[in-house]
Amino acid sequence: xxxxxxxxxxxxxxxxxxxxxxxxxxxxxxxxxxVTSPQAFDGxxxxxxxxxxxxxxxxxxxxxxxxxxxxxPIADPVSKVQLxxxxxxxxxxxxxxxxxxxxEQGVVHVVGPQLGLTQPGTTVVCGDSxxxxxxxxxxxxxxxxxxxxxHVLATQTLPLAPFRTMxxxxxxxxxxxxxxxxxxxxxxxxxxxxxxxxxxxxxRGSAIRSLSMEARMTICNMSIEAGxxxxxxxxxxxxxxxxxxxxxxxxxxxxxxxVAYWRTLTTDEDAVFDAEVFIDANSLTPFVTWGxxxxxxxxxxxxxxxxxxxxxxQERIAAENAxxxxxxxxxxxxxxVSVDAVFVGSCTNGRIEDLRAAADILDGRQVAEGVxxxxxxxSVRVALQAVEEGLDKVFTAAGAEWRHAGCSMCLxxxxxxxxxxxxxxxxxxxxxxxxxxxxxxxHLVSPQVAAATAVLGRLASPSDxxxxxxxxx
Amino acid sequence: xEKFTTHTGRAVPxxxxxxxxxxxxxxxxxxxxxxxxxxxxxxxxWRKDEDFVLNRPERQGASVxxxxxxxxxxxxxxxxxxxxxxxxFQAVISSRFADIFxxxxxxxxxxxxxxxxxxxxxxxxxxxxxxxxxxxVDLEAREVRAEGVTASFELDDNVRWRLLNGLDDISITLQxxxxxxxxxxxxxxxxPRTLPVA
Numbered sequence: 247x248x249x250x251x252x253x254x255x256x257x258x259x260x261x262x263x264x265x266x267x268x269x270x271x272x273x274x275x276x277x278x279x280x281v282t283s284p285q286a287f288d289g290x291x292x293x294x295x296x297x298x299x300x301x302x303x304x305x306x307x308x309x310x311x312x313x314x315x316x317x318x319p320i321a322d323p324v325s326k327v328q329l330x331x332x333x334x335x336x337x338x339x340x341x342x343x344x345x346x347x348x349x350e351q352g353v354v355h356v357v358g359p360q361l362g363l364t365q366p367g368t369t370v371v372c373g374d375s376x377x378x379x380x381x382x383x384x385x386x387x388x389x390x391x392x393x394x395x396x397h398v399l400a401t402q403t404l405p406l407a408p409f410r411t412m413x414x415x416x417x418x419x420x421x422x423x424x425x426x427x428x429x430x431x432x433x434x435x436x437x438x439x440x441x442x443x444x445x446x447x448x449x450r451g452s453a454i455r456s457l458s459m460e461a462r463m464t465i466c467n468m469s470i471e472a473g474x475x476x477x478x479x480x481x482x483x484x485x486x487x488x489x490x491x492x493x494x495x496x497x498x499x500x501x502x503x504x505v506a507y508w509r510t511l512t513t514d515e516d517a518v519f520d521a522e523v524f525i526d527a528n529s530l531t532p533f534v535t536w537g538x539x540x541x542x543x544x545x546x547x548x549x550x551x552x553x554x555x556x557x558x559x560q561e562r563i564a565a566e567n568a569x570x571x572x573x574x575x576x577x578x579x580x581x582x583v584s585v586d587a588v589f590v591g592s593c594t595n596g597r598i599e600d601l602r603a604a605a606d607i608l609d610g611r612q613v614a615e616g617v618x619x620x621x622x623x624x625s626v627r628v629a630l631q632a633v634e635e636g637l638d639k640v641f642t643a644a645g646a647e648w649r650h651a652g653c654s655m656c657l658x659x660x661x662x663x664x665x666x667x668x669x670x671x672x673x674x675x676x677x678x679x680x681x682x683x684x685x686x687x688x689h690l691v692s693p694q695v696a697a698a699t700a701v702l703g704r705l706a707s708p709s710d711x712x713x714x715x716x717x718x719x
Numbered sequence: 720x721e722k723f724t725t726h727t728g729r730a731v732p733x734x735x736x737x738x739x740x741x742x743x744x745x746x747x748x749x750x751x752x753x754x755x756x757x758x759x760x761x762x763x764x765w766r767k768d769e770d771f772v773l774n775r776p777e778r779q780g781a782s783v784x785x786x787x788x789x790x791x792x793x794x795x796x797x798x799x800x801x802x803x804x805x806x807x808f809q810a811v812i813s814s815r816f817a818d819i820f821x822x823x824x825x826x827x828x829x830x831x832x833x834x835x836x837x838x839x840x841x842x843x844x845x846x847x848x849x850x851x852x853x854x855x856v857d858l859e860a861r862e863v864r865a866e867g868v869t870a871s872f873e874l875d876d877n878v879r880w881r882l883l884n885g886l887d888d889i890s891i892t893l894q895x896x897x898x899x900x901x902x903x904x905x906x907x908x909x910x911p912r913t914l915p916v917a
Contacts, residue, residue: 261902262895267877270892272902274910282796284752293889298899304913310750324750331752342913363911375795375819389795391823393888401892403899407822407875439737440789440815473792475818496909504909539737539792560736560788560836567735659746678741678793680764 248514250411251480252446255386255511259369261403268405274368274385276398277354278305278341280332281659282373286396287335297339299402304363305336305343308353309659313622313649316346325660339399352625352651355379355593359463360627362492366481366508371398376593376675378469382462383489384481384511386446389470409475410520412445413513416453418527423708425603426461427595427673427692429453429525430468431533431543437523439541442474445521448513449479453527459488460599467594468675471540480512532707534580535677535690537568542677544580546695546707552576571679572687573667580705583689587670588619588646588700589682590693592656595673596624598631600693605637607697607708608644614703619646620662622654646700658683671699721828722885726809727855728782730846731772738786739793740820744802757802777850785842785854786813791820791831800824810856812863814839825878826888830856832863838870858883 262270297303310325320326336343344350350357355376358364364380370387371377373395380387394404414433447469462479469477486505489495496504535543536550544551553565553576569576590604601623613619621641623629629651632638638648655662656674664670666685673696677688689705698706748760765771772778790813791799800823803811811829814836824831845865846852855864858879863870
């Protein structure tokens with residue numbers, strides 16, 4: 247019987263297989279950041295162990311880093327200690343690190359792909375659930391806990407329980423103004439936050455094939471929001487073109503050998519998935535979340551749902567709690583929900599195409615009075631590219647704040663946070679209670695919806711903007 | 720890792736689904752560089768409400784958490800497990816756990832037990848009616864027992880063996896160091912490296 251893409255990559259990394267034991271898998275690339283690694287390095291020290299493969303390991307600083315005044319000492323003493331701890335550990339164990347101020351610094355899931363380190367058919371791990379991002383290249387990539395970080399540092403392997411496979415087939419064409427973010431939010435709303443549990447998802451179909459690498463990363467990034475072990479997309483010419491010439495992409499004969507191997511990384515015709523989901527791309531519209539988990543979403547044109555309409559008692563209670571926390575009335579049109587803040591950035595939507603999309607809409611327009619908008623590039627490289635294209639000028643002219651690279655307002659670990667009760671349209675990945683700051687309320691949206699929302703001060707899509715300058719939707 | 724064989728204790732009923740890791744331990748607590756001292760961060764936002772179940776006097780000293788489905792969804796932070804353990808929980812029962820959280824818990828000796836939702840409901844009713852009611856989580860027998868409830872649960876044999884013996888994963892893997900070296904020797908030269916080849 248044929249094998250799926252995920253099964254092929256898995257099989258190619260089995261170091262040891264024995265009856266009654268989990269498979270031991272080799273890890274090709276281990277990404278580190280400051281939050282989930284300190285206790286792992288401590289563990290190594292206690293046991294007198296070394297990092298087995300420093301040449302397959304790389305660290306960046308992202309979660310704690312401020313996005314203003316990065317040339318000044320870090321104000322929060324606890325954040326400062328955590329960043330210094332990573333620097334000390336990297337020096338002691340010989341791990342490559344890109345610290346704040348370094349041109350390769352940025353959000354770990356933006357940095358790996360842009361360096362060309364994330365490649366098809368590799369296994370990629372990081373102590374970070376959004377490691378699923380790298381699956382866009384046909385890599386088997388997943389988040390791990392700190393105990394596993396220590397295990398990979400010491401052995402470059404992980405014992406892993408078997409997975410099931412789920413095909414998510416998206417046929418058709420995404421309508422104008424509908425993006426990869428809308429698609430993944432719609433997928434999560436359909437299968438639920440636990441729908442992917444135990445599965446590696448493979449996104450397939452004509453709508454997926456026509457997406458850019460950056461859009462594919464947005465999709466795979468949020469696989470974890472459906473509870474999945476990982477998300478993958480088979481590599482194709484789009485993938486190879488993106489990789490060619492990047493600093494760590496293979497060259498010469500190695501490139502040819504690599505591409506020949508990468509071309510084998512597709513699901514066989516006769517392979518069988520454990521589960522299948524079908525989505526019609528043509529039927530999708532801009533999608534936003536109304537609740538406090540990423541599965542609580544709806545088309546922008548819909549109303550805030552009534553909890554009583556949920557049949558499942560757990561979902562009903564969850565919806566009641568969510569509306570209470572979010573300060574929303576059932577039945578309110580989502581387009582009437584006004585916001586205090588807009589955040590464009592994160593490992594989900596902090597890449598150059600995302601910034602271009604937001605800038606396109608803001609060009610010649612103004613952020614609404616009373617709305618604070620933060621635009622945060624996912625990496626220094628993305629920031630430099632944006633400046634070269636003049637996007638920073640578009641943002642600041644519109645009244646948005648142009649910041650330095652980092653995780654920023656995606657999570658409340660650095661100075662960029664919402665105040666209690668503040669409502670934000672955010673291109674990030676989680677709308678959990680307090681995720682963007684204590685008491686903050688998050689609506690997950692695409693960069694296009696974020697920009698249009700900033701202009702109108704309420705949830706909106708570009709098609710709602712009357713003084714259209716350059717974008718149709 | 721601490722061994723886990725069997726544990727009996729009073730319980731906290733947490734009637735919520737999708738309890739995400741940001742609720743279990745908010746991000747600002749993740750700046751700590753140790754594995755201890757997270758107990759005050761556990762469910763920090765909800766604990767501000769004095770009626771929150773964890774704040775009730777009759778729940779003090781409880782060591783078994785009985786939670787709604789999709790417990791531990793969200794981030795990979797192992798701090799969520801440490802926070803539960805630092806607070807005093809030895810076991811968590813739910814009908815569904817998020818994968819990464821579950822993996823993290825079992826690597827730290829916090830036993831996460833999957834039971835059908837109707838059994839979880841019975842346990843909720845039992846411990847809500849009688850806060851002194853005890854729940855036994857028996858890993859050797861793979862069984863949860865409480866007054867009127869006996870429910871068996873599944874757990875992978877290998878994981879159970881490691882928990883019962885408190886074994887260190889890394890030491891076990893390094894017993895097969897030869898297999899790792901042999902695999903490394905066969906890796907194609909086009910595979911990426913983060914450092915120049917020495």
